[in-house]
Amino acid sequence: MKxxxxxxxxxxxxxxxxxxxxxxxxxxxxxxxxxxxxxNKAGDKLHTTMNQARATTMGKGGNTQIEIYCxxxxxxxxxxxxxxxxxxxxxxxxxxxxxxxSYIDEGESSATALEDGDSLIxxxxxxxxxxxxxxxxxxxxxxxxxxxxxxxxxxxxGKCDFVYN
Numbered sequence: 001m002k003x004x005x006x007x008x009x010x011x012x013x014x015x016x017x018x019x020x021x022x023x024x025x026x027x028x029x030x031x032x033x034x035x036x037x038x039x040n041k042a043g044d045k046l047h048t049t050m051n052q053a054r055a056t057t058m059g060k061g062g063n064t065q066i067e068i069y070c071x072x073x074x075x076x077x078x079x080x081x082x083x084x085x086x087x088x089x090x091x092x093x094x095x096x097x098x099x100x101x102s103y104i105d106e107g108e109s110s111a112t113a114l115e116d117g118d119s120l121i122x123x124x125x126x127x128x129x130x131x132x133x134x135x136x137x138x139x140x141x142x143x144x145x146x147x148x149x150x151x152x153x154x155x156x157x158g159k160c161d162f163v164y165n
Contacts, residue, residue: 042095043142043149046077047162050122050151053079054158057124068140069119073097099144105136129158
């Protein structure tokens with residue numbers, strides 16, 4: 001008697017499901033690594049910019065400041081004199097949403113996220129390179145899900161550390 005089977009066997013079905021599960025796991029790991037890389041790159045870029053702005057302020061004795069702000073789905077920073085007319089042209093995008101840039105003020109325990117239209121201004125003292133008295137920020141945090149990078153600000157010296165998590 002001849003059987004005319006036109007379907008998958010259970011073994012074939014289990015093999016296909018196993019292969020699909022392995023591929024989905026690899027895709028999930030890759031997305032996680034890309035997200036972590038973006039957060040670390042943005043943190044490193046901002047950290048480097050802050051150190052350069054401090055050095056410029058001390059070297060040239062100008063009114064260099066950094067403004068970190070959110071506009072639409074992008075986070076930008078602007079380095080320079082706040083009175084320039086072409087601020088938008090000189091601003092640099094360093095990460096986009098769904099990442100979140102937030103900060104923690106000294107003595108506070110919770111972070112404040114920068115929303116559309118909000119900004120964080122960091123000024124340096126010309127003589128010492130320390131942060132100006134108006135800067136109350138202790139940490140700048142860039143996060144995306146469970147990925148997080150922190151920049152710690154030392155007010156007395158104006159230096160900052162980049163902390164990978």
